[in-house]
Amino acid sequence: MTTKRRVRLGMVGGGQGAFIGAVHRIASRIDDRYDLVAGALSSDPDRAAASAAELLIAPDRSYASYEEMATKEAAREDGIDAVSIVTPNHMHAGPAIAFLEAGINVICDKPLAATAEQAQQIADACKRSKARFILTHNYTGYPLMRQAKAMIARGDLGKIRMVHAEYVQDWLTEPASNKQADWRTDPKQAGAGAIGDIGTHAFNLAMFVSGQTPEALSAELHSFVEGRQVDDNAHIRLRFEGGARGTIWASQVAVGNENGLRLRIYGDKAGLEWGQENPNVMTFARFGEPKQLITRGGAGLGGGAAQWTRIPPGHPEGYLEGFANLYTDAADVILGEGDGSYLPGIEDGLDGMWFIEACQKSSAADGSWIAR
Amino acid sequence: MTTKRRVRLGMVGGGQGAFIGAVHRIASRIDDRYDLVAGALSSDPDRAAASAAELLIAPDRSYASYEEMATKEAAREDGIDAVSIVTPNHMHAGPAIAFLEAGINVICDKPLAATAEQAQQIADACKRSKARFILTHNYTGYPLMRQAKAMIARGDLGKIRMVHAEYVQDWLTEPASNKQADWRTDPKQAGAGAIGDIGTHAFNLAMFVSGQTPEALSAELHSFVEGRQVDDNAHIRLRFEGGARGTIWASQVAVGNENGLRLRIYGDKAGLEWGQENPNVMTFARFGEPKQLITRGGAGLGGGAAQWTRIPPGHPEGYLEGFANLYTDAADVILGEGDGSYLPGIEDGLDGMWFIEACQKSSAADGSWIAR
């Protein structure tokens, strides 16, 4: 694989004190496909400048606003090829549209937006732009999840019957106040609670791997912590085209769970089970045969997951490498070297918005089924 | 503990080729509290006699019918103290009522019956009889489940928020025909599919351990195997008095699962998780502290589970020992040596019947909530 040049990357959000921005930056560096050269890292000008200095971004490419950044970078000959948007959910639409309109590729954190209206505006901008829009549903970057998707697509599980996903945490078990908790539990900034922050990940991953198309859902949302204005626990049922059934459980109050994203899919021939807390192994069982432990890039895969991994099986890769697979695919697309067929995009974002809204509607209607 | 005599036990059903009858017999022997001395082991007289001979039951106490057995054993001075009923579900009510009316204690396999009507008849007979009625929801006999119940009752988890139970198997993934599959998938004999056979176990165990009282449920039942007349997969949501929420998943078509009965309960202070396939360990996590591995009779339990176990921690006990705990408690009750406070009884049976019916009604009504 010959890399002629690196992608020139800018970032919106992700200044000092932020969490997910740093993750995006590491993910962009792991395979050496990006140079971070520009940023509008904070709405606070001092923090923006200080953050840029720390990241060795040249002062003249540290911008006070994303609008300025979009305009000026589009005008530079060596302007950025792509921008990463790592702001809170309600701040995705503005920069996404600005950069799409400037013809600059967008790599946007999930969920797509805080409201359906914002989401639609982004979708419209995508249609008008030649730039690519990529949504970082990073769990799809785990090699074994791509392996699982391929196995299901080629029929290893037979006809899919049940899809169970869960994403459970415990960090919001008690009323909390810090930068992360504050915006994630603010209905205005986040748009939703557990279903938006982690439920969309579980939903997206389940669809990505299983290849199923949802037909309707029924949900019960709950806020266990007194005074919390968004959901912190959600029990969801799904009906898929063709008759399969599924469930999603998202929770931020399941004590003892850190980031328990788990997937269990069953067909009429075989089943598979995976959890991200030990993501380098997946079980696969054909009916009537012993269960197998499939390892990342390990024995007997027929060359599957190995293409998305950097080190031999038994040497664990993790969250950052999975995230990096998205960035690396994106670099291929941006530089015209790949089609990014595994990359989540605007359709995934709209699906996620449907998921959030349908959960809220269904729950308000005592669990009635909401069609898609 | 001084045992003066063993309980004299009879059995209805459980002849050659049966499964659960043999389990009951082993469970009765483990702690040496029973002598099996009488039986109506099969409705086929030859098989009944041959089965009795194999079990070293005296020929004159091998009966052609349970009615005869109830009458004659009640009349003997050395007649049986108790009878185990291990017939298919639709054959519980007849013998249960006969023995209760004869004043003989009844140990009955679950679920209580195949129909609500049969269940009510048993309940009525219980009221009229001084004999004890015990329903073998055997998973409540696992030492760690009793330990968990005690921990929750004393407040270790705080206020309960979520209760998740699942019981998943794969043996009915394909159309099957054998003695076990046949009656368990026949609506007349079984009354229900997965929800009756294993869903009631999950429901019962979740209630036993969590101490929660269900208020309503919503269910979606499914038969994935073409032509199957009972459910083979069920997704259930529960609302409990006081605001807790729960889910139950029962399946007989989840490829790769043998007898995956699992329980996860979370309160506002702590959570615990357990699975019967490795029943000698349970995780327990207080919010903000490392997760603990609690072992059966192991370190730091404060004398909890040790009373229901026979061997040191690290030496695994299993399904049969858990089942034996029910039989041993029952012997204590029958011989007047204990109150059997942990023993499931007629109320649990009626709860289970409500569970089955409510699942069926809710599913027929597109998942509407069915109050209790």
Add this chain to the structure above:
Amino acid sequence: MTTKRRVRLGMVGGGQGAFIGAVHRIASRIDDRYDLVAGALSSDPDRAAASAAELLIAPDRSYASYEEMATKEAAREDGIDAVSIVTPNHMHAGPAIAFLEAGINVICDKPLAATAEQAQQIADACKRSKARFILTHNYTGYPLMRQAKAMIARGDLGKIRMVHAEYVQDWLTEPASNKQADWRTDPKQAGAGAIGDIGTHAFNLAMFVSGQTPEALSAELHSFVEGRQVDDNAHIRLRFEGGARGTIWASQVAVGNENGLRLRIYGDKAGLEWGQENPNVMTFARFGEPKQLITRGGAGLGGGAAQWTRIPPGHPEGYLEGFANLYTDAADVILGEGDGSYLPGIEDGLDGMWFIEACQKSSAADGSWIAR
């Protein structure tokens, strides 16, 4: 399987307060193949009588000494078929020889004896007697261990290269004083420490499963607890005929381990790994293929382990059921219904004595190799 009658069993040792006697009794009952009808349960006459009463042994068959019991039972028409010897190690030889000489089958706890001299006397008595001598290396009764033995014997692993066994506990981490700890750490009663109590189990199981013949060993024994007169930790290396190599680690001071008996065997084609704390699953890996999870009686075994198990896969069996497999095989032998080809006997006992002595000699000689 038709059982015409039960084996009439006596017991030496195992009175009130003892541990392993109760285990033997449960094991004898699980498959309903024995009636315990006689005993010399304690050297203290009062305790012997009280223990017998508790066990519902008729007073006239509760004996004050094993000599009396051997003589009188041999003379009865309905005398015992077999005796279980469950005394401390230094008290095995006396009763074993007495019952062998009386023509009564012996089921003896391990290790064979406290000294080589005692062991040899038992072996001599075995040669002179037509009665069968069975040594309860109970871990060989685990279904998956028999399955593993069969798999290795038929070549599934190819030529064996390495055999690793360990049996690690922590209960003697600190100086302890109780009935169990006292005799097990007394050189006179036990003859050895960890190597005798648990090392012999690990050694026996490793030989049973792997089919290897030891050629020599090198050991380092240690007593970490001050004042302890027997070993509490042992690191052992083994050389086998044909070139395979092995290690055994036995410890009673490995904090956090309850009864960690584990076995890992590798050949030039495949490897397998098992641990008794979750004994119902074993991993099996062919070189270049995904690792498999083999479950007790589960899918894809080709009818292997299923014959030694009572309940479906996924329903855990444990230590007592494994122990029961030895008793049940023994009943078959005693009643002339089987050859007991899996039963450990006097040769295993002598091998175990060699193991203990060779460990002690090697350790005293700075780890020199001791030939067999």
Add this chain to the structure above:
Amino acid sequence: MTTKRRVRLGMVGGGQGAFIGAVHRIASRIDDRYDLVAGALSSDPDRAAASAAELLIAPDRSYASYEEMATKEAAREDGIDAVSIVTPNHMHAGPAIAFLEAGINVICDKPLAATAEQAQQIADACKRSKARFILTHNYTGYPLMRQAKAMIARGDLGKIRMVHAEYVQDWLTEPASNKQADWRTDPKQAGAGAIGDIGTHAFNLAMFVSGQTPEALSAELHSFVEGRQVDDNAHIRLRFEGGARGTIWASQVAVGNENGLRLRIYGDKAGLEWGQENPNVMTFARFGEPKQLITRGGAGLGGGAAQWTRIPPGHPEGYLEGFANLYTDAADVILGEGDGSYLPGIEDGLDGMWFIEACQKSSAADGSWIAR
């Protein structure tokens, strides 16, 4: 943490087709502390140039030899601060000495060298140079290993009694021929087999975490694959100053193991166990208390491992992040911002060489103890 500039890094070895060079490069990038600006990437000039181009190294800083690179880089004002040496073992000494003599910091792959003589030459060069020498025993970079080291150092385990390490793989189960296998099984290039390639890692990690000082070792090496000229399996016993005991097992023929590096350490108060295949969790058990699951940066650590991790607990980090911790610490040292107290150096390298040689000597002498 303010980063004023990145470390300017060169690399010797690591051209196209190499494995560990790419790992070093990723590790250097993860925390954005390095710019790779120079290289002598291959002894084949064409491959060197092509590799440099791929890595976006300027043609004038792609050198034909490490000697030239050392000289020219030392002369540049913007010359490299540090060089990574990622050649086969017998090619470490040459470049290491050259760069040390040029005053350039050296980051060298392990083991130190292929022979004791080479090792000593490097050590001598270290003494003569002000530059820092860092040996990439990368497993010490795992956050939980540093956490474990700190816990042991502060006495959480009490007095250490046993240290067990193992590093087992299966990739050399059969005769193999490829770039990786070829040099690693060539006595001239590698100097040793499993003990050098992975045994030194296990040894180093065990010493790093336990804080023990070896006094002597006894080893048995084996080559199971016919014709192999280096060891592929090794059983090692260790005696430590102060009386603790240990074992190391290294194998490349243990079928079913990918990169099974595991560590188990026991003191008189507590024990801990860890495996790198799921490196984000460690068990910790105080005597008489339930075992705890300690997660990377998780609850109840008192701020321990969190400083060496980038993402929240439950999001797995892996091998590359652990490796990156070494590079990041090294950057701190090189830029004068830290003391690198956790960094392995020349002493660790010499210890590793002692380990290799002592294993070979002991094995040749039938397992005799070799003092340190």
